[in-house]
Amino acid sequence: MARLAAVLLLVSSARLASAASAQVFAPPSRGPLVQTANYTSFSNSTLNDKHKTKGKAFNRFIQVWLENTDFATAASTPVFESLAEQGILLTNSMAVTHPSEPNYVAAIGGDFFGMHDDNMYHVPSNISTVVDLLEERGVTWATYQENMPTTSFYGFDYHAKNYISPGSADYPYYVRKHNPLMIYDAISQDPKRVKRIRTFNDFANDVVNDAHDTTIDFAASFLEYWLLPLLTDPRVNDGETLIMVTFDEAETYSQQNRIASILLGGAIPLKLRGTEDDTLYTHYSSLSTVQNNWGLKSLGRGDTNSDLNNVFSFVAVKTGHKNTRIPADKVPQFNLTGVAPGALTSALFQPFPAPNLHATGAGGRGVLVRPGLDKTLTPDKLPAPVNLLNLNKTTPWQMSPRTGSGGAIIPCANSACA
Template sequence: MIRKRIFAAFAATLVTAGVVTTAVVTGSEETAAIQPAAATVPAFDHIVLVMFENKKYSSINGSSSAPYFNTLASQSAKFTNSFAITHPSQPNYVALFSGGTQGVTDDSCPANLGSKPNLGRQLIDAGKTFTGYSEAMPSDGYTGCSSGTYRRKHNSWVDFSNVPAASNLRFSKFPTDFTQLPSVAFVTPDMCSDMHDCSIGTGDTWLKNKLDAYAQWAKTHNSLLIVTFDEDSGTSVNQIFTTFTGAHVKVGSYSESINHYTVLRTIEASHGLPGIGNAASKSPILDIWQ
């Protein structure tokens, strides 16, 4: 009992000091496995973020309808307290790309946001590269509001005049040679593949078929895949399913509260960029790296 109390006090002290501790029980003995959080986010060669639509955390986590999402999570850092910013969809896409909703409160199109700061412009100004890939977009550089199963409201980079048209590509241009990917890529599935108009199973199969090869490659090529959702199914909680898969990731479940601004801040930190907007007040995610 004394040993346990001493251990508990020791663990509490380390947590206060910013060190992650894990109790490992072996028979009647307790020992502390001390895992300091990383000092910085790894400087990834490539980060790919894919955003799905309108599903609450519990609809994906452990669901038989989402076998690949859960298989991928078992190879990843899975966040059990990840949240969107608001409802409906469009302001969440804008928030993740620019650190704020920029006054966007609905899905009306077009949202012309001028030259406000955003991740794409940050990367380009720093000598890095950014590309957004949208499934079902009819042509590269397209600025229209909709075409078939494509919707501009899910393509935040086209809203900013300081992001070049060359950064706005069809998903068919996503390279099969992953070394040709930009520093950061955002991927928007179409209205069916993203689960908005079609089933969870449809989106699950799409993710496996389109991005599993990259997820596996990323693990050994200093790269990262972020899978997340724009918002939940419309509840006030707005909890979403989010995973980070790739190099340097300590596989496991993580319970700290994060949101779209935290994810943006982590991407920025990987490239040595300052936080913009509401991301500036967020700390990058540090405890998932090894």
């Protein structure tokens, strides 16, 4: 029997219909560990990870990402209230920007690089990600994407059979913007790594929805179908497992970007179950917590910013890590909707900056640098931002869906490489 990867980045696909016409959730199979024809392709492979790298507070970390919901809306839903009774409700957890895609990108690479939309991008292979950190220490990983048609699918989106409303037109269940590992060339263009970007049928085969533009009831029904059975399955949730249920961003852009996040699993101490944690966390906290738990290097970006990278408190207590307490009136606003300079914006384009090479992350080690990185392009030495749109150009890291669906990428332009 295969062993579940130590780190699972589980992300559901988008529901692109408007909320007014949102689908009502219908279970696609008898349970989360049952393959189904309602997903496009059956799995005939398994990762068969046999090695386990022990951590200080947990040996397996599963992230379940949902979409676009305000904290108050999610936290007051019965299924979330029930989950909070079993774990730790993070009451001061923040997304880092708007809209969806840059939050996913930030959670993998420690920065959203100026991205402020949901277009099709790719990040060059000289930019490090959490995968580099994990693999250096022998920690296995995988991501499972609901309704992705095949393992390693590179396309912009995918319209599949509408199993909820038979006879209706095919439905856009999967979109690439919620699949951040595919956006990084260091992963998607690596023949070995890309095979770890897998489907929900692969998840069922490896042993064992997101709420975007639907309703919180849809997300709740999905969790009741998919997550609740796994919480009592020792193949997934044993005494060494940490599970985080979180949202990519809040729905209301005019207010603070506060999201509902819950820590669950056997790794949560019994005395902390049913409690709340008001420490300031962001999407970079997942990176720093993983680094702290396994003694990993860092990315030298948002994951090493002491105002943004607090380690989950129960882990910090166990490892002796000191978090930063930020007064409520000093918490920055995370509901950014304007354009910030970066390589993934055409309006204020700048090359990818090098990370802070002098940083020390929560793992107590230095910064991991991938081959080909120009270490001289530090933030203070970047050229002034350029409005490429005024030149009838776009950032070289933006792709058209037609180009991307075939798996081709735009080569690195010398002027844009980090």
